[in-house]
Amino acid sequence: xxxxxxPKGKRERRALTIAAIILxxxxxxxxxxxxxxxxxxxxxxxxxxHSTLELIAALALTAGxxxxxxxxxxxFHRMAEMDVGLQAAxxxxxxxxxTFFDDWQLTPSEREIALFILKGVDNETIAGMxxxxxxxxxxxxxxxxxxxxxxxxxxxxxxxxEELLSSEDTGAV
Amino acid sequence: xxxxxxxxxxxxxxxxxxxxxPLVRLIHWSLAFAIVLNGAILDxxxxxxxxxxxxxxxxVGIRLVWGIIGTRYARFGSFxxxxxxxxxxxxxxxxxxxxxxxxxxxxxxxxxxxxxxxVIFLGVTGYMMGTVxxxxxxxxxxxxxxxxxxxxxxxxxHVGGVFFDGWRTGVPLVKAMIDxxxxxxxxxxxx
Amino acid sequence: xxxxxxxxxxxxxxxxFAADAEMGMVLGTTIPEVQSKLTEMGYxxxxxxxxxGKIEMYFVKGKTKGEVYVSTATGKITxxxxx
Numbered sequence: 001x002x003x004x005x006x007p008k009g010k011r012e013r014r015a016l017t018i019a020a021i022i023l024x025x026x027x028x029x030x031x032x033x034x035x036x037x038x039x040x041x042x043x044x045x046x047x048x049x050h051s052t053l054e055l056i057a058a059l060a061l062t063a064g065x066x067x068x069x070x071x072x073x074x075x076f077h078r079m080a081e082m083d084v085g086l087q088a089a090x091x092x093x094x095x096x097x098x099t100f101f102d103d104w105q106l107t108p109s110e111r112e113i114a115l116f117i118l119k120g121v122d123n124e125t126i127a128g129m130x131x132x133x134x135x136x137x138x139x140x141x142x143x144x145x146x147x148x149x150x151x152x153x154x155x156x157x158x159x160x161x162e163e164l165l166s167s168e169d170t171g172a173v
Numbered sequence: 174x175x176x177x178x179x180x181x182x183x184x185x186x187x188x189x190x191x192x193x194x195p196l197v198r199l200i201h202w203s204l205a206f207a208i209v210l211n212g213a214i215l216d217x218x219x220x221x222x223x224x225x226x227x228x229x230x231x232x233v234g235i236r237l238v239w240g241i242i243g244t245r246y247a248r249f250g251s252f253x254x255x256x257x258x259x260x261x262x263x264x265x266x267x268x269x270x271x272x273x274x275x276x277x278x279x280x281x282x283x284x285x286x287x288x289x290x291x292v293i294f295l296g297v298t299g300y301m302m303g304t305v306x307x308x309x310x311x312x313x314x315x316x317x318x319x320x321x322x323x324x325x326x327x328x329x330x331h332v333g334g335v336f337f338d339g340w341r342t343g344v345p346l347v348k349a350m351i352d353x354x355x356x357x358x359x360x361x362x363x364x
Numbered sequence: 365x366x367x368x369x370x371x372x373x374x375x376x377x378x379x380x381f382a383a384d385a386e387m388g389m390v391l392g393t394t395i396p397e398v399q400s401k402l403t404e405m406g407y408x409x410x411x412x413x414x415x416x417g418k419i420e421m422y423f424v425k426g427k428t429k430g431e432v433y434v435s436t437a438t439g440k441i442t443x444x445x446x447x
Contacts, residue, residue, distance in 0.1 A: 012195075015194065015195045016195040016199075019194070019195035019196035019198075020195075020199060022196055022235070023196070023199055023200070023203065023232070023235060026231065026234075026235045027228060027231045027232075027235075030227075030231045030234070034227065041304075042427060043427050069196075069238075069239065069242055069243065070242070072194065072195070072196060072244075073194075073242070073243060073244050076191070076195075076244045077244065077245070079191060080190075080191045083189075083190075083191050087188065087189070303447070305424050305427060305428075305429050308410060308422065308429045308447075309410025309411040309422035309423070309424065309429070310410060310411070311411060
């Protein structure tokens, strides 16, 4: 029941990969610079071409690191924003649900069951989780639908979807 | 799946913030690993010890750059080194202030700057030991060893501090350094 | 005759080019002995230790550095490590 179809997982993996490459490239660049430095210090006859190539490689890697750092920063901030939006939406959804449940005057048990229904949990599982019989759950569901003035699970869900999806100028669909 | 038995809809109002970006987390655990390698596993006299030492220096270097141009909570501005704030924070937590800092709190900030400085000092003295000029001199070796001792003390305090603060605020901090998110209980203020 | 005198003089002058330490070379059986022999050979001794019953010295010469282990029994170099 806990599916995560969101692209969030993919973005997080990408961010982690970018971070790993930043680290590896930066360390490699330092390795090349260090190589040239230690060669100079040891006073060995420098292979000038070799050392120059190492420095150029280090430069290229550093440019890559800088670019990737800005990329990662942007990516992370975008993810954080999406996150904030999602949590706001969740908060809003919670408020919306509470408002309707209050309006329909659902009992505490009915609120619980209604939530399960909205999440798509079937009667058998609900009964199992509440430690009651399926027939009890069916009876409670019937009362919920009556209070909400709907006929089925799908219609119960659509009450909320309509609210979320409606634009200002259209009234009831 | 947590379901509240009250009328609050079962949706918890705990908030979750994405605080530590992947680079901060990677740097943290790589540095810890390098320290374990050099401090406890590799032969002090060997070439590997030297190379891992330079890698550790490099990792701190990258963190310092990231502290300048990185994500919001990774930047130095989010956790400036301020002994006065640290003292005030200490007073606050001795009372019952439960404000949560999303980045390092002022005490934690001092600790991270301390650890970075100590690692740099270890790297520099280590480098010196490899130069002809300073090779074999007792005093350089001793500086290196004392610094290592201080690093161990710092790490013990660091780990203790992390667990204490996690317990005090209700925010799981180790988890936060693994998946980046600080899960803040419902009634807390954020700083 | 001249050749003999030149050869004899050479035998008594101190070395112009310092010798390099090699495995098996005899340096001495006590710390002062080993240290003065090394110094004579052009090495600067930085640190002296006893390790596993052997005399250990850290030395520097020009741009090279390393460690040498000498047996107290035979006075020979048992291990030579350049860094």
